[in-house]
Amino acid sequence: xxxxxxxxDSRFQLFASTALGVESIAAGELKSLGVRGRxxxxxxxxxxxxxxxxxxxxxxxTASRVVARLGRFHASTFxxxxxxxxxxxxxxxxxxxxxxxxxxxxxxxxxxxxxxxxERVMSAISHSVSRAVEASGDGFSDERGDAEHADExxxxxxxxGIETEAQLFIVRIVHxxxxxxxxxxxxxxxxxxxxxxxxxxxxRETLAAAMVLASGWQRGEPLLDPMCGSGTIPIEAALIARGxxxxxxxxxxxxxxxxxxxxxxxxxxxNARSSATxxxxxxxxxxxxxxxxxxxxxxxxxxxxxxxxxxxxxxxxDTIAGLDDxxxxxxxxxxxxxxxxxxxxxxxxxxxxxxxxxxxxxGWRLGVLTSDTGLVGQTRLSMVSRFDTRNGGIPVSFMVSKxxxxxxx
Numbered sequence: 001x002x003x004x005x006x007x008x009d010s011r012f013q014l015f016a017s018t019a020l021g022v023e024s025i026a027a028g029e030l031k032s033l034g035v036r037g038r039x040x041x042x043x044x045x046x047x048x049x050x051x052x053x054x055x056x057x058x059x060x061x062t063a064s065r066v067v068a069r070l071g072r073f074h075a076s077t078f079x080x081x082x083x084x085x086x087x088x089x090x091x092x093x094x095x096x097x098x099x100x101x102x103x104x105x106x107x108x109x110x111x112x113x114x115x116x117x118x119e120r121v122m123s124a125i126s127h128s129v130s131r132a133v134e135a136s137g138d139g140f141s142d143e144r145g146d147a148e149h150a151d152e153x154x155x156x157x158x159x160x161g162i163e164t165e166a167q168l169f170i171v172r173i174v175h176x177x178x179x180x181x182x183x184x185x186x187x188x189x190x191x192x193x194x195x196x197x198x199x200x201x202x203x204r205e206t207l208a209a210a211m212v213l214a215s216g217w218q219r220g221e222p223l224l225d226p227m228c229g230s231g232t233i234p235i236e237a238a239l240i241a242r243g244x245x246x247x248x249x250x251x252x253x254x255x256x257x258x259x260x261x262x263x264x265x266x267x268x269x270x271n272a273r274s275s276a277t278x279x280x281x282x283x284x285x286x287x288x289x290x291x292x293x294x295x296x297x298x299x300x301x302x303x304x305x306x307x308x309x310x311x312x313x314x315x316x317x318d319t320i321a322g323l324d325d326x327x328x329x330x331x332x333x334x335x336x337x338x339x340x341x342x343x344x345x346x347x348x349x350x351x352x353x354x355x356x357x358x359x360x361x362x363g364w365r366l367g368v369l370t371s372d373t374g375l376v377g378q379t380r381l382s383m384v385s386r387f388d389t390r391n392g393g394i395p396v397s398f399m400v401s402k403x404x405x406x407x408x409x
Contacts (some may be wrong), residue, residue, distance in 0.1 A: 011112050012047065012068045012115040013068065014048060016056060016060055017065050017066075018198065019207065020390065022037060022206075023039045023040070023044055024061050024387075024388060026043065026221070027044045028348070030060070033056070035052060044063075054264065054265050054268045058268060059272070060189060062213065064189055064190065066184050067183050067260070068093065070182055071087075071088045071178075072180075073178050074176055075111065075173070077111075081120050081121070082118075085120065085180065088180060089171045090128035090129070091154055092131070092258060093182035094129060095165075095256040099165070100167045100169065100366065102363050104121070104172075104173075105171070105172050106173045107175075109173045109177075110381050111176070125169075165327050167183070168182070168253075169183070170183065182208075185253055190206040191205075192247065194235065194304075195235075195302075197295035197298055198295070200229070202232065203232045203369075207389070210389075211334075214398060215400055219240070220241075220281065221328065223237050223282070225284075226287075226314075226316045226319040226320060226333055227287060228286060229295070229296070229334075232296045232310075233279065233334065234283050234284065235309065237332075238305035239259065239303060242279060242305065242308060243275055244303075245272040246253075248273060250270065276336060278310060280307065283311075284310040285309060285310075285311050285312075285314070286311070287313065287314075289313075299397075316353065316354075321357055323361055323384065325360060327361070327364070330364070333369075334391075335347065337394060347375055351368075353356060356380070358381065366381060367398065368396070371395065381399050381401040382401060
């Protein structure tokens with residue numbers, strides 16, 4: 001395990017959490033920001049100053065949240081846990097007022113009772129707050145009440161928008177090794193702010209961005225989603241094509257930290273806004289549902305990319321048939337998964353039609369997010385997997401067709 005360096009006034013140990021299977025894509029995003037990260041299961045570890053913390057939250061398209069690691073230590077007794085936890089710099093991450101939330105997981109450790117762990121950690125936080133109040137005379141409130149204790153997999157609080165200003169601390173104990181982190185993002189990063197209307201079976205913005213980034217699509221190439229729903233894939237592609245930061249329209253939890261530097265944040269935000277382009281791309285989305293197309297257009301307007309995307313109400317077969325036979329481009333889409341009885345045959349026909357139409361257009365490549373890789377065989381196209389993850393709790397694979405004559409992946 002790499003040596004841990006506690007956060008200082010100028011340096012943080014950071015972790016960008018992602019869906020499983022998407023870690024390498026997030027690592028590539030960090031690399032484009034000039035950050036060398038270390039892939040771990042469920043995310044990418046990296047270090048940086050406040051600017052890096054701000055940039056990661058602002059720019060990462062495939063990460064779920066960015067956390068700052070407060071400390072890592074051994075603890076096999078509650079006394080040891082509380083004693084060591086009291087030494088962490090909690091005051092750097094605690095807003096002057098407002099609720100807190102603890103998320104605790106314990107695996108293969110002597111301290112296995114998450115509620116008891118949460119109680120000791122809360123005691124350490126209260127001790128830190130009291131110490132800070134005594135030292136400064138003001139600046140903190142110790143009238144917070146009990147912190148909410150949530151399970152690691154329980155995202156309902158964030159998803160429902162309840163207590164979105166709560167400071168989340170994540171406590172993980174594995175083999176008696178304790179790691180404590182402070183969430184810097186607040187609402188999960190897929191909440192860009194533009195998607196206020198959704199269609200059936202919505203696709204998270206972070207997963208849509210992962211599909212675009214992993215596909216091989218390049219800026220300037222045509223991109224089509226023939227089952228676009230509320231427009232998430234075309235909108236994320238347009239944001240990428242124009243270099244628009246996905247977090248430019250939202251707030252973050254770090255804005256409530258005592259260490260928040262508004263001047264530095266405004267400089268990072270202004271730099272991002274000035275780097276966006278106005279270039280018009282050939283990105284389009286179609287759907288047979290008129291209501292979905294209306295929602296997609298309004299979502300694109302809120303995202304600031306309405307003029308970049310052409311949305312239209314059209315059946316899949318008409319959309320694919322209308323592509324330029326001699327042209328090149330990408331068809332990226334998230335078809336239904338066929339979880340309801342009777343949908344299997346329809347899906348086989350859908351994949352077969354996609355393959356048959358695109359088979360006559362050799363310059364166009366297909367990328368699909370699918371829960372059944374067997375369906376991909378219906379396309380009769382040579383397909384390879386880019387990543388495996390979960391969407392709405394369902395295991396899925398993102399698969400793309402090879403270039404004509406291409407070998408391997």
